Amino acid sequence: MTSVKRVHNFNAGPSAMPLSVLEKAQAELLSFNGCGMSVMEMSHRSKEFEGIIKTAEADLRELMGIPANYKVMFLQGGASLHFAMEAMNFRPAGASADYIVTGAWSKAAIKEAAKLGTTNVVFNGEAEKFNRLPAAGELNFDPKAAYVHICHNETIHGVEFKSEPVLPAGVPLFCDMSSDFVSQPIDVTKYAMIYAGAQKNAGPAGVVIAIVRDDMLERVPANLPTMLDYKVMAEKESLYNTPPCWSIYMCGLVFQWLKELGGLEAMYKIDQQKAKMIYDVIDKSGGYYRGHAVPESRSIMNIPFRLASEELEDLFVKESKKADLIGLKGHRSVGGLRASLYNAVPLESVKALADFMVEFQKKNG
Template sequence: MTKRAFNFNAGPAALPLEVLQQAQEQFVDYNGAGMSIMEMSHRSALYEQVNNEAQSLLRELFGIPSNYHVLLLQGGASTQFASVPMNLLHAGQTGAYVMTGSWADKAIKEAKLFGETAIVATSESDKFNRIPDLSSIQLPDNAAYLHITSNETIEGTQFTSYPDTGNVPLVADMSSDILCRPVDVSKFGLIYAGAQKNLGPSGVTIVIVRDDLAANSPKTIPTMLRYDTHVKNDSLYNTPPSFSVYMANLVLKWLKGKGGVAAVEQYNRDKTKLIYDTIDNSGGFYRGFAQPESRSIMNITFRIHSEELEKLFVKESEAEGFVGLKGHRSVGGLRASTYNAVPLESCQALAQFMSEFQKRHG
């Protein structure tokens, strides 16, 4: 068995070893079909079973109510930045957004192409190192929806609770923290997530949309970008990203085998605590970027007092088998992404490496 890297990539990211091994076993011959799942018609009974199973597992694990559709689409969350306003932002309405950092910013820029937008809360004054307080949020009278980014991968911040928006649909980009903890899906009108951080490889995007919102897709927008198109065709309107859906299905089975989302949340908190404790107990050698009450359990962002030492940290960590610890180019610093599939052992190894690095260079 080749040695596995300590993979802290932000996405595409670590996948469970058991899932990769299962996919390897089935790669050439899926379920006795004499061909790979990648070679199979998406209209075949075998593939339809995978498509249906992925949707029902997601429903079960995430507690998705019956009045929501689960869609398995292409185009990543970046396409959803445009699809949401195209489908939900009607004439005379305003798309309300919470500005929490890099990904929220991209969603807002896309929405502006389709209609009126309003930023109703922001943490820009603190360089997005916290989630803004939404307890007394004021939405425009004509708000079509309130859009939030539940976890900012680049800044390492995460919502700990979600706002009550009354009759205004709450929309969330959960690309980097879907299934990392239980969520009350009924609070949301729509949730979307690219799979390549917590659900599988890149290529498939999950959309969980309430029936009434999907039914109102305007007929004037492109067929492929209308939610009702995919609802009516059970995500099989055109050729789906079949291998990515198959892999996501295996990850969902793996997650169920781990005891489900609540068990995985505890595991995630145990993992990230190792690294946050190392930062907090370093006497200022390491400095967390996100304010403690907004810290993400998926992306840990931190700095060292000099950029030279940060570069050395990346170089020395890579020599020890760590991958992906360099911070995003837009904010710099260091980042460890600890998604569901990152094992506890990797986090233990990182915490130990950080302590040793401090001893050498502190």
């Protein structure tokens, strides 16, 4: 184990990485597998990198149970680029797409899609400050929609889908899963497309993982810019141009770590345990800590909460940093406080935060 000081990292992304993954990458930094080169130096056309990307894909397929009729791609641009790409590739001219707007990121997604064509807001939780998910009776889908878009977990507002919405027959479901990707088992067959920026749970910043059902690729129109064409990227197996090699390598190490841990079922149990520790402190604080999301919509990845005043919240951030609890300031757009409990945040870090919260209330209540 490393003797280097490590803080309790609650950053919302880029975020914590498993220590064993960092140590393995450190050990292989100068020479991957004895080849005499770092992954950062080797050709993306080399046999060494071909092995890295194919192993990463195979491990991800095993972890998520991805069927053979889905393509897995390691792309670039962050999830934000794919807000536009999904519309460009999969919404035909003259068609509309449905969006369930549950927070800042689904709001950003529809804003990009609306620049390129027709969109329909099926649900918008903004009036309630995005503190809940919609009930089934609130959703009125267009049966002719090109697709329905959801953000599975909203990092800023801390709400997370517990099950997929029921769509009209034949309407595909698209999902930005950036912030709870590989945190729990899901049925991939319920989705036509899943994409996720890696920098929350799957690896470092720089790569987006896209999982697309084969039949969707037949919808891609001709003459899209090549780098924005999912069909080209799938046909070239993520290697049309130089991919983010190091980020893909690191994702592969994370997938191996998850397999060694026992897979997504085991990871989900740990993540639930971590979230319960913090929500219990909030719920037992007598209103001193005020969680943002209603209990039935709460995220297990991102927990935003408030105190009685901004001055008290500033003190919380200041004192928490002294205790090596890093990244607890809320998103600049909403303020407050936020703890991000991604896969690699260890139980001992979450316990340290829970203990700090209890003590902070005693001293400043």
